[in-house]
Amino acid sequence: MLDMLTWLPENVSTFGEGIDEAFAFIYWVSVGIFFLINIIYITFIIKYRRRKRSERAYYTHGNNLLEFAWTALPFVLFAGIGIYSDQIWRDIKYAELQPNPDVTVEVMGQQYMWHFRYAGSDGVFGHREMKFISSTNPFGIDPSDPNGKDDVTLINQMNVPINKHIQVKLSSMDVIHSYFLPNMRIKQDAVPGTWVDVWFNVDKTGTYEIACAELCGDGHYLMRAELNAQSQEEYDTWINQQYEMKLASLADPNADTAEGTQQDTTQTASNDVAGGE
Ligand SMILES: [Cu+2]
Incomplete structure (x- = not known):
């Protein structure tokens, strides 16, 4: 006990x-x-x-x-x-003292979800600024920067390769959240208006929990995402699919957007995780 x-x-x-x-x-x-x-x-x-009753305090x-x-x-x-x-x-x-990153992912906390952003197939993150942040542009990607057009954004799902240095750039678009990966022994506050670097290196494939560890409102308990730690080959396949979906949605904005599809699969995936516990 x-x-x-x-x-x-x-x-x-x-x-x-x-x-x-x-x-x-x-x-x-x-x-x-x-x-x-x-x-x-x-x-x-x-x-x-x-x-004795007569005994006096000393x-x-x-x-x-x-x-x-x-x-x-x-x-x-x-x-x-x-x-x-x-x-x-x-x-x-x-x-x-942080090691040189193999993969960089930007993470943005929002009541009550986590946004993840990967550089597009060009390998470059588009310029971002706080003033561009909106509900449809959680990272504040500058619409005039061509480098940002192909950036991949996901909701409540983060994929990383194992045995690689993963750099996370962390912020929040509303209140203070806390990026908590229990299996990674990481807990870091996400503070609006500032970016904090976090790093980790996963040594085992699997699906792990990402939670918010800072009471951030009445939906705080809903603020969960999943981390998929994959082999380098699996990760490469996955990220290339993301690039393709993004490029397809850019070519034909009326088609079922890549982002919409990702959101749907993510939703199902998180329900599975929640249901399994
Ligand atoms: Cu939160």
């Missing part, structure tokens, strides 16, 4: 082990201190109880050695945890 660590979802991230070790270390230190404090507490209640002005000890010990403990976890944290969070 004590071992809540088994509640953690499967780790499929290359840096997840470090996070889990730090988590376990802090968890067991807390469990140890919890029992230590309660044992001392109960012992003292019994040992120093009033035995006051002390403290003990310098004791006070020094219970100030110094937590200081050493917290400073130690800080130094230890920074070794893990820096590789994940420090922008200048």
